[in-house]
Amino acid sequence: MSSNPKSKKQIIFQEAAELFRDKGYPATSMRDLAERVGLKPSSFYSHIKSKEEILQKICFDSAEKFTIGMKEVCDTEATNKEKLQLLIRLHIKVATEDPTTATVFNDEWRHLSEPHLSNFLALRRDYESHFLKIIEAGISTQEFKQISPSLVLYTIINSLRWLHFANKPTKELSATQIENDLIQLLLQGVEKNVL
Amino acid sequence: MSSNPKSKKQIIFQEAAELFRDKGYPATSMRDLAERVGLKPSSFYSHIKSKEEILQKICFDSAEKFTIGMKEVCDTEATNKEKLQLLIRLHIKVATEDPTTATVFNDEWRHLSEPHLSNFLALRRDYESHFLKIIEAGISTQEFKQISPSLVLYTIINSLRWLHFANKPTKELSATQIENDLIQLLLQGVEKNVL
DNA sequence: GTCTATACGATGATAGAC
DNA sequence: GTCTATCATCGTATAGAC
Known part of the structure; x- marks a missing residue:
């Protein structure tokens, strides 16, 4: 090597x-x-060139990962439920592949100066609107419950924001274990189904 | 008035x-x-006295709300499922009653100086350990699924971190509507149950 | 309690020698 | 490319007049 x-x-x-x-x-x-x-x-x-150049690179590199991932999901032939699963996996992948960068992307983008801030927010708006469309489609096909789509969107996106430090407290869990448990948790909830 | x-x-x-x-x-x-x-x-x-005094007041006032809320939940005679519901309602209440303060509490505590930072983290650790116990108890009584308790804890806590700006994008939804939808979402997931 | 004036260290960034 | 020296600006906070 x-x-x-x-x-x-x-x-x-x-x-x-x-x-x-x-x-x-x-x-x-x-x-x-x-x-x-x-x-x-x-x-x-x-x-x-400047301190902010570093922040810009971090924010836009991460944003690109989400943009590319979203494009792949939208280009897939799949049910909305499967698409939502793929998106959850995308968030987990970005957060765990490079936790440091993912954290900075999540928390520090607001310190971008213009016009970078506006560009960043436009990318995010675009991502979220694609995400919303999938949730809405899933509701209309009765794959998903009748819950306000933006409520579902923000709950899911933010529920994964702690993952960047998942390495430490849950080291005993494998990456795929975490993935599968999270998908079960978000798609089917904490409650145990009565059999 | x-x-x-x-x-x-x-x-x-x-x-x-x-x-x-x-x-x-x-x-x-x-x-x-x-x-x-x-x-x-x-x-x-x-x-x-100082700029930091303001941050200290914000952080510890909010922390106290959670500490008091947790004590009430723990003192209740209720199933673990009901306790979890109460905790979710607690997070929603704190986040929506004073969204500004809640945001600062969530995002800015790390700028506390010592010994305040350590005191704050001790309060948080205490809160989380009580929260974890309820999840663990619910798993052992088979009220909850067999999912890593800390994974459930962090997913739930963070899933509610966007609520501070729920006033704006989802103004059409009433507070109790949001509460009930969120509880359904977290307890039973996005997927529609087959009847 | 509010002001003017100021202390004094930290900030991001540059100029120019090597 | 790295350094020393430095700039202009901003940071929190204080002193003391009114």
């Missing part, structure tokens, strides 16, 4: 993401980051 | 909470707050 030499730029992005995750974007200083990377603060600017 | 004359201190706390909600705690400056309240930044310090 060949070693994986990371460019200094990649190291900067990685360390920055961890700091943003732990302290939040505004509370992370370039001096904090410098110490972590082992450079003087001024030396970054040979590699990156 | 008598008018409700708010003290200047109350106004400061209210405006600060809204700024913390919108921009986050570190990104909110005392100068921002001064402009909102109509005072010079230095004038606050006749009313409050």
Whole structure:
């Protein structure tokens, strides 16, 4: 197995993401980051243009994962129930593949400046509207219960927002175990069915 | 109905909470707050001790609501399923009664300094451990499915984290409608049962 | 209680030597 | 590409006049 030499730029992005995750974007200083990377603060600017460039990359890279995933789901021939399952798996995949980035994406996007903030929100609106359409379709085919679609949407999306730290408290559970339990929980609830 | 004359201190706390909600705690400056309240930044310090005092009050007041609510639930004679329902109602109540405060509580607690941060985390740990016990008990009585209790805990708690802005997009839904739909969704899932 | 003035450290970013 | 030195600005908070 060949070693994986990371460019200094990649190291900067990685360390920055961890700091943003732990302290939040505004509370992370370039001096904090410098110490972590082992450079003087001024030396970054040979590699990156600004602090916000890092945040932009994190937010839009993650957004793209969701956009691509949604496109795949929409292009599938499948029931709405199956599509919803795929979307839940998509959220789990993004959150667990790169938990650091996923956390920053979730919590720090609001610190984007314009026009990046508006662009980001447009991507999110688009994603959510596709998600909503699937829920609405599933309700009209009677696959899903008659519950306000946006209520279902936000409940599901947010229910998965803790996953980024699932590695620690539930290390005993395998990734597929978590996936399957979550899908059962969200599709069929906590209550045990009477047989 | 008598008018409700708010003290200047109350106004400061209210405006600060809204700024913390919108921009986050570190990104909110005392100068921002001064402009909102109509005072010079230095004038606050006749009313409050520090910026962090505001955050502390918000976080610990909300934490107390959960602590009290949990105590009531634990003191009840009820099935675990009923207790879980009560807890879901508690989260909905806290989130919708004062959405601004609830948001700050949810997202900004990590900016507390020591020893407040540790105290806060201890309260949260305590709350979660009581919550977990109820889920575990419900699993052993076969009221709930065999799903990792902490997975159920975090999924439920986080699924309700969007409620603070439920006023806007779902204004058409009444509060009790939202409550009942959410309980059905979390207890029994999205899927429509086959009859 | 509110103001003006200010202390003083931290901030993101740049200039220019090497 | 990394450094030292520095800039301009903003941060929370205080002192003291009114």
